[in-house]
Amino acid sequence: MQPRAPSSPWLPLLSLLFLLSSQTHTALGAVTTYGLVPAAHQTTAIPDGSAPQATLAAYDGTVLTPPAPPQPALGPDLRLPEQPRDAGAVQGLSIPHRGGAGFYGFSVEMSVITQTIGKNSTHIFPAFLNLMANIIERSGSVLVRLGGNTQEYAKFHDGLFEDGRITQKEDSGSLQTTETPAVLYTIDLFRMMANISDLIPVKWFLGLPFNDTSTFHLDIAEHGQEILGDNLVALQAGNEPDLYGPHQKRVTPYLPENYNQELESLFTTVDANERISVKNKFVAPSVSHSNPDWALDNIWSTGFIDRFASRLYALTVERYLDNNCFVNFGTGTERIPQDVFPNYLTHQTHVELLSDYLGTSALAQQANLPFIMFETNTASCGGFAGVSQSFGAAMWILDYGMQMAYSNFSNALLHVGGQNVFYNPWISPPTNQSAFNEWTVGSVFYSAMIMAEAFGKQESRIVDLQVGSPLTPAYAIYEGNTLSKFALFNYVDDRSGANDLLVALTVTGGVPASVKVKYFLAESVASKRDMTWAGQTFGNNFEADGRLKGDLNVTTINCDVTNNVCGIPLRAPSFALVFMDGSSSDSQSLELLGQATATFATTARTKGHNTATVPPEVLATSNGHAGKERQNLGSTSRGSVSGAERSAVVGFVAIVVSAVVGAWAVVRS
Template identity: 50%
Template sequence: MLLAAFAPLYLAVVVVAQVTVYGQAPLWQTASAATPTASPNAYNNTILTPPPVPSPPPAANYNLPLLRAATSVSNLSIPHVGGSFFGFSIEMSVISQVLGKNSSLLGVPMLNLISNLQERSGSVVIRLGGNTQEFAALVDHIDGGHTFAKVDSGSTQTTKTPAVLYTLDMFYMASNISSMLNVKWFLGIPFNDTNWRLEIAEYGQQILGNNLLGLQAGNEPDFYATFGRRNGSYQPQDYFNEIGNLIQTIEGNTKIPNKYMLIGPSVATGPWTPEQVWATGYIDAYKANMYCFSVEHYPNNNCAANFNTGQPIIDPQSIFGDYLNHGGVQNLVNPYINSANLATAAGKPFIMFETNTASCGGFAGISDSYGASLWAIDYGFQMAFGNFTYALLHFGGQNAFYNPFTAPPTNQSTFNEWTLGAVYYSALVLAEAFGKTNTSQVVDLQANAASPYTPAYAIYEQGTLSKVALINYVSDTSGASNLLVSVSVDTGSMPASVQVKYLTSDSVSTKANIAWAGQYFGGKFQVDGRFKGTLNVSTVNCDQTANVCRIPVPSPGFALVFMNPADPMIAESQAQKTFATTARTRTVNTITVDPTVLATSNGHSADIRGSLGSTTHGSISSTSGMNSLLPGATVLLSAVLGAFVAMKGND
């Protein structure tokens, strides 16, 4: 009777050949008519006081002479090759809060937000892991149709890490996202002991195919002794030996055909430095087995406040100024310059595998402020200047202040939408700054007499000056700290005008009124992942006789100056591929996607995919393959059945 009731909808898919994915108002929410009570940290209302204007203040007007040819610039970074510089790191225990409940119930705002990054950069990388990957275990089934569950791991770690149980549907969830968007994935091999549980590698490669880029081998191993995962004498040489044992085990495993996609050492630069790991011979010994080399680092931590560690609690107001200072991001990146150069010499990417404003969830009033947007822009450019390939902004769930975006809490109405974090705008800005050419190189200009409050960068594409990035950290409502930057070019070929996009807000402490080129996503519980407002690109007339363009930058503010009038990023606004709701069934909305987008689902060609069975594990026999069903019908039917269960549950 149930199947008969949904037969018309199934037949509709047969006729129009579409795949339906449910999720705009996700089923991991619960219906409620009440006004939202924003108690989790992700919706915290703390507003800090902006730091005072520096004394003495930076010069409000300064000259910025530039060289047009990249070959004339010293200290230029290597080209950024790949997609969006900022990717995402999602703590394994909160995947269902970010991506969706399961492979058939994906978060539509998440898809739209990633689509906007893809539009600008070509692709996005996402890591599923973190501390909770270390105790993760694959299970056949979790009650209630869930893909994830948590149990006590017995960990003594600061963040009280749970053990994550997951089903094969986690891989299909990632695969379905990659079938719609150009998303590539990183997964992590559990490292709580050396009885290697390699199912995540086996099924990751089988189901994700070439959409799986790498497998992390150890998450912050320098803290293993501290957190009781290894004995107190555990040292870099011990970690080196374990990687060798892991490689040997993988080489003997026929279910892992690609033996060359490990990621490490991912030290946090706590008890160990990367150099201590390199001293073991790690790079030369294992580079053939590595996708990339990696580190993880945060500028501070809020563990005392969020996890009651007994250490002194940090007052966010007292450190707000630390995030509004170029010297701070330089100090974050400088310890990794040598490691990045070693990775480059070995022919491998170098990735900041997990970072954000502060570990243990970030700080109230800082991590979700416009000041954090400016800080992450500066930090991202500085990492690129230091030859990092990617940096992954971490998600910590409902109780984190720093999430790039967050779904509504489970106890709130299904009609509430999502909330955008300040650092998502930073990812968007860098995606536009680097573009899609795979030739972008960046240099820190040490602008305005190297003032820490007014950093600037030049971006070169295809060997020529392409863009200029200008930051003003000073928050001053009087207008006295607004900048006027006189940009000149050595060849004297200044255009008649340049286009400028601004990331704006009233103050470094504000949260809800951040806009990029006049467009915004909405306030708390108002984000569907699509831009609101009209694109507003400013035109600044230049003095060609004096060979200068005078660029205003508000206080506070960020300006991206396009030196090439034909740059396609000037007109970039809402992504062409959006995931809008097309139907509503009480608490469930749907989106439709052309099935041709799914032609390479699971990272395989159609002829290979036919032997894998359905993209939803268990819905058809693996021996029957997909040829017995019309493309997408299985995903549709599982989504419809899931919708039915949710509807009944909300009656």
């Protein structure tokens, strides 16, 4: 049977009306707000494809050819080894992953905050809130980092910008060959973040500018701690310092010990700053794995961990599987999307990539520090057309998250770039189409949401079962000490059915009478539309408002108790999350969870006046670009760059928080 979830009951609606004010804030119960106001103009989604053809990477329509299915076929039967019910009997189980914080969070490039989160504290995007609510209802909270390479030249602007935005860009004046515009930000940035955290449990990381270590600019630390309080998790001290030398941000040779000395100087400055009350919540070294002189062993050999452990919240690294820098910036080796596509359709790439970090994850445990993949996605310098928003990439990112968790990473942050990158988890409409289009939710957002559901709100541990083909990886997940779920992948693209599988699950002590299964499905690994998780979807390009649509479809499968086996159908391609009967109450609550019970109504209007325009010569960002026409501007991080900037066109989608809050099923921690 495939039961439908009952519709979520609604508590009496609480209409939160916020007065428009940029100077004062109003306390409402336990919620402090800074001038949030409702809007009044409702819009509806339109069918995908009925809008004008988009030319920006975020809406690219390229569909690649899937790899040929293996010969002979893998199927029809795949039997997993008998799995202990008790975690104590499992070899190689991961560290406990703390409940209440989803494994995947998000890294938002500082230059595109007003494309992806909100325009200012009075103007937060409901689509963003709805998306985060779908993570939070499954995991308890979500981590969001604001930063990236554009944090390096961020400067505080004491005042307001003419159009009301919280950020603006100017030429950084740097001497590097690929310039990064400076991001100017106002105090309202922090108020917007605080308002978001008052509405939903979002926790934040902020990046400190590290371009001038002779005079540290610590406004971000001062205002962040003052306004965000405990919702500010930590501050990033330098982004990809291994690339400072190659990109002419420092006099070469610039080596790990030089960075250590700059950290010492930073902490001395922080100690002398009375406005920075918390002096031991930093993350570092955030290296990109692009410079052999900065191999992790070289960093740790300087005594980095012992030297700075008392100052750190976590050890951090940044890594993408590949890069598309040649096409966008003329650097490195050209990558052809069709040629690299198979690399995103196998478990083996995760195993090889993460082998570089196993020693560091062990050192982090010894130091009692979390170990975070602070920025990642499919490929740096914007990702690949046809790859980064495909169903196959979504399965790869989901598999990547589970392999990171198994490799004892504490969390990972998926990067959000802007209109000119291919891999965004979500993005607002192009500004010149704001009157008739809505948001686009990328395939990798499904990965983050499913990962949150797999781990839930309780302490969880995971093990790679290391069986079968690299095309059919499988994991077992334990909540507390009890087997809770199986995660099953089939990367093969085969409509003939020859590579559809029947996966046999066996459990020490016997399988339950039945299990429930949620499937992640699309027609092909190359598909970029019509993806569903348990029958529900966010919609295709320009259809999304951050809420899942459609009827929830959860499959109940009866098991063969006599022979101790549950047979789980797994079509080619698909992913299945199997909920074991008798698991924790947390898992049981997730079995029939679809759309989050807290939603935020989407309203929109087209802004036809006071619209920001930016000179094209300063629009390129470290993680943003508009292709070959900006070759003289662009990346500060060759090989690890990955965001984007908005198109300089008039008009802006003014999507305002209309404060209709449904029954909030998540208790904020």
